[in-house]
Amino acid sequence: MELSRNKSYVHTPGNEPFIGLTMYELLKVRVEKHPDREMHVFVDDNERITFAEYRRKIIDLAAGFLNIGFSKGDCIAVLGGNHMEWPLIIGAAQSLGVIVVCLQIGNTLKTLKEILLKTSCKALFITRSPETLYSDVCTMIAELNTSTVNNLHSIDIPNLKMVIAAGANNQSGTISFECISVRGCEEKVCEAARKVTIDDVSFMAMTSGTTGIPKLAAYSFFQMINGSEMLPTIFDNQVNILACAGNTAYAPSFLFGHVGPLVLGSTSVYPSPMYSFEKFVQAVQIERCTSFMLMINGIIDLAYSPINEKYDLSSLKAGFCGGSLIPAAVVTHLKKTLGICALIDYGHTEVNSVCCLRVDDKPDTYTTVGKPFPHVEVQIVNESGITLEVGKTGEIWVRSPFAFKGYYDDVKKTNEVVTKDGWFQTGDLGKLNSEGYLTVVGRIQDIIIKNGQNIHPSVVEIVLSSHPSVKKAKVVGIPDYRVGEDVCACVVVHGCETVNEEDIHKYCVEKVQKSYIPTYVLMFDSFPLGISRKVDQRKLQKMAIARIDIPAAPYADD
Known part of the structure; x- marks a missing residue:
């Protein structure tokens, strides 16, 4: 690692050469090395698959994709819980150069429709659960339940030609996932796979947007594969069994859960279709998991939940927290x-989920986020983009060969966050010490980070302000030890209105995605103003915190 003379710039050189293979090519290498090692285990479904079995299945599925009209550059959106069909669909699509667009459960149908339109998705795939997915998709695509298989004509989403569904969600108008595969066509698939290059887009991940419409960060095969290659240095090249508790649609879960086994030969264990802490610890005991990926609420449960006493967790050695800093x-x-x-x-999603990591066990580094990954550069700059001295606080900029290619079909938004020299401007405030450890101290813009998700207050404020009884609305973050921060709506109503907190909450449920729905709604006669006569956001936040009985953290007295 190189730290420039008294400058807040640090670069960690890489010792390993880059991998110049696509996912399909890398899988072939992995099968030659470890054909009978388990690649994916879905504990709740009692399903498991080895590397060799996985390759056979995705070749047959890819052949089926070719038969129903897929070709390189098409997009397929994937929505649902953690089931075996997830990695199979991903593997088959990426073999052919079909771009996987990961949709997150909890987004509004309006948002999902906008993403399908933006990406010109040819198909939407829904997993076997939640079993309400089919009815949700029918609400979004009115023509689905009256369409014939593989002959969808949607007025609102004209490029969408088919909906593929597994299990109970395979209903009227959908193509059965279980019936797509075609055997005996490996050469046909190999021919298509040879046309795919390491620089082709393989995957698109949703990231938060200030307008309420998520942007899509696009990644090439090179970026996804080499962004995972640094993990062997973390786990000392041992066979790793990773418990993936998060939904596969999230970029960190995709990177560690799907790409990790291909790069490292590790096994990914999925405890349940949707997050359940008890299912997680059960899976750790049954599968003897050595590592984990959890959101902050899961980390808190792992540290303090009495449930832990019922299970043997001695196999766990290390784990990651996605999206939030651990106290x-x-x-x-x-x-x-x-x-x-x-x-x-x-x-950030834009820098391939993780760019810095603290792996040493020195207590004086616990408040830092560690040092940059191999090949990654970090610098701290002032408002003019000038590198600051060591120890000074400024904006964190990151430059990495694993960072995203850009926001899909949005050059303007990409140029707003990436400089002409390739630096991603994170919007976070931080500082570097003389050893190259990075400490994150805050955000430049007001943002609420709830269980790893970035929530822009303005999105909720626009919805609140559209309520006929609301005169003014502000949204602030409330500290919460389980999720980091929670959402609080502060509302001033018109004088003669009798609207209450419950009315405001119900209004939001129908109009914003699940994570944006305010947990708290507080009514105010007026908001505090600053010198400029604008709402004093910090003072309002303090007033809101004073009115809420916030549960005490179990580690407050540690």
Whole structure:
């Protein structure tokens, strides 16, 4: 690692050469090395698959894709819970150069429709659960339940030609996932796979947008594969069994859960279709998982939940927290009570989820997010983009060969966050010490980070302000030890209105995605103003916190 003389710039050189293979090519290499090692295990469904079995299945599925009209550059959107069909669909699509667009459960149907339109998706795939997915999709695509198979004509989403569904969601108008595969066509698939290059887009991940419409970060095969290659240095090249508790649609889960096995030969274990902490610890005990990926609420449960006493978690050695910083007291508690090293990481969807990681076990580094990954550069700059001295606070900029190609079909938005020299402007405030450790101290813009998801207050404020009884609306973050921050709506109503907190909450349920729905709604006569006569956001937040009975963190006295 190189830290420039008294400058807040650090670069970690890489020792390993880059991998110049596509997913399909890398899978072939992995099968030659470990054909009978398990690649994916879905505990709740009692389904597991080895590398060799996985390759056979995705070749047959890819052949079926070719038969129903897929070709390189097409897009397929995937929506649903964690089931075996997820990695199979991904593997088959990427073999042919079909771009996977990961949709997140919890987004409004309006948002999902906008993404399908933006990406000109040829197909939408829905997993076997939740079993309400089919009815939700019928609400979004009115023509589906009256369409014939593979002959969808949607007025609102004209490029969408088919909906593929698994299990109970395979209903009228959908193509059965179980019936697509075609055997005996490996050469046909290989011929199509040879046309795919390492620089082709393989995957698109949703990332938050200030307008309420998520942007789509596009990644090439090179970026996804080499962004995972640094993991062997974390786990000392041992066979790793990773418990993936998060939904596969999220970029970190995709990177570690799907790409990780191909690069490292690891096994990904999915405890349940949707997150359940008890299912997670059950899976750890049954499968003897060595590592994990959890959101902050799961980390807190792992550290303090009495459920842990019922299970043998001794196989766990280390784990990641996606999207949120882990309090130092929790890191210490996990190490002291369970012998688990909580790997504090930092990143954004745009920089391939993780760009810095604390892997050493020195207590004086627990409040940092560690050092940059190999090949990654980090600098701290002022408002003019000038590199600051070591120890000074400024905006964190990251440059990485694994960073995204850009926002799909949105050059303007890409140029707003990526400089002409390739630096991604994170919008986070931080500082570097003389050893190259990065500490994150805040955000430039007002943002609420709830369980790893970025929530822009303006999105909820626009919805609140559209309510006929609301005169003014502001949204602030409320500290919450389980999810980091929670959403609080502060509302001033017109004088003669009798609207209450419950009315406001119900109004939001129908208009914003699940994570944006305010947990708290507080009514105010007026908002505090600053010198400029604008709402004093910080003072309003303090007033809101004073009115809420916030549960105490179990680690407050550690």
